[in-house]
Amino acid sequence: MEEPNRKPTFSQFASDNYAGICPEAWRAMQAANNGFVSSYGDDLWTERACEHLRQVFETECQVFFVFNGTAANSLALASLCRSYHSVICHELAHVETDECGAPEFFSNGTKLLHVNGPGGKFDLAEVERVITRRSDIHYPRPKVLSLTQATEVGTVYTPDEIGAASELAKRYGMRVQMDGARFANAVVSLDVAPAEMTWRAGVDVLCLGGAKNGMAVGEAVVFFDRELAHEFDYRCKQAGQLASKMRFISAPWIGMLEGGAWLENARHANGCAALLEQHLAGIDGVRIMYPRQANSVFVEMPETVVAALRSAGWHFYSFIGSGGARFMCSWQTTESDVLQLAEAVRTECKEVHVIKTATFEALLSDAVPDGQGGYNFTLEGKTYHLQDKDDVRKIAETHGYIIIY
Numbered sequence: 001m002e003e004p005n006r007k008p009t010f011s012q013f014a015s016d017n018y019a020g021i022c023p024e025a026w027r028a029m030q031a032a033n034n035g036f037v038s039s040y041g042d043d044l045w046t047e048r049a050c051e052h053l054r055q056v057f058e059t060e061c062q063v064f065f066v067f068n069g070t071a072a073n074s075l076a077l078a079s080l081c082r083s084y085h086s087v088i089c090h091e092l093a094h095v096e097t098d099e100c101g102a103p104e105f106f107s108n109g110t111k112l113l114h115v116n117g118p119g120g121k122f123d124l125a126e127v128e129r130v131i132t133r134r135s136d137i138h139y140p141r142p143k144v145l146s147l148t149q150a151t152e153v154g155t156v157y158t159p160d161e162i163g164a165a166s167e168l169a170k171r172y173g174m175r176v177q178m179d180g181a182r183f184a185n186a187v188v189s190l191d192v193a194p195a196e197m198t199w200r201a202g203v204d205v206l207c208l209g210g211a212k213n214g215m216a217v218g219e220a221v222v223f224f225d226r227e228l229a230h231e232f233d234y235r236c237k238q239a240g241q242l243a244s245k246m247r248f249i250s251a252p253w254i255g256m257l258e259g260g261a262w263l264e265n266a267r268h269a270n271g272c273a274a275l276l277e278q279h280l281a282g283i284d285g286v287r288i289m290y291p292r293q294a295n296s297v298f299v300e301m302p303e304t305v306v307a308a309l310r311s312a313g314w315h316f317y318s319f320i321g322s323g324g325a326r327f328m329c330s331w332q333t334t335e336s337d338v339l340q341l342a343e344a345v346r347t348e349c350k351e352v353h354v355i356k357t358a359t360f361e362a363l364l365s366d367a368v369p370d371g372q373g374g375y376n377f378t379l380e381g382k383t384y385h386l387q388d389k390d391d392v393r394k395i396a397e398t399h400g401y402i403i404i405y
């Protein structure tokens, strides 16, 4: 079969979803491609994958495999709520901004209530205010606190922060769901056991990401409270999320978990983002927007730089979070990709800085009479003494300005 004739997408930092399938997941899928095997999850591959996840989380959790993160989040939330309940999440949460209303759809109307907070993490005082602001029958009753780990802007909640959020939620009879599309990146960033960041910190259900971590497709919905998983299999089936050839969804988890590739991939992606952050931070005109704690770097840059990078073929998003450009690294990103991107940003920022314009009128208005017939004129922190006001033109030109008349 011929490969599609398309420009290679190596110069991309748009998403960890752009990456291919990592060798460990690929080999496991290939190993599962052997003869006839029972369908719909009634197979040894699926059993082994679930067992691996129980070992990773050090508990007898109940595990389900679905095709994608939207389904994992939506179905998990739906299983925790009734239609008249509400879910509290951060205003930048994927469930709120990027799931096309699927959580509300699958829960038959459960409302998402959002709160803000710096760095993509909610402010607990805000959460409590939203929980308690009303208790009347007209208000959708808060039932779940949903947090994303790592967050949509590449920060992470510490186990203590998760514990405090859970404690608050439980105080009001609520459940805790975690969107862990980039859970592995958070695990290696914090260097803590997965159990510490989840059930030991009060998380009831985790939607664990596989695709961004290096698999072709598939997320695991992990119920730490097994009772909450009651009839979840029916929910998956009804939503079209029960794979008939389940072994090809579940076997890659074995490949990822048994040798630690899931953590290695995340460590590599985080390391690339750290390298990128280090290089971008030193460039004039670039501002790092959030502390980089996982595999993405968010930056503010001049619009002209953004446009020039795009037309040079670099792929990145600027609609995620609260603006700025998001550079996302994956298991497949290389150090050379990172250095090339940093160099491209540096070059474009330099270009921007040499094209400086000023109106002649504005320059003249900056020439202040010195009281002795001359003028003081300050430009870029340097002060000049002028006899003739029109000399602002020459000085601005020596600073590299293009003067507009």
Ligand SMILES: Cc1ncc(COP(=O)(O)O)c(C=O)c1O
Binding pocket: 068, 069, 070, 071, 094, 095, 148, 151, 152, 179, 181, 182, 211
């Ligand atoms: C934070 C977060 N949650 C969940 C998802 C999963 O979404 P999808 O339905 O595209 O697999 C994503 C994907 O971008 C994400 O960034």
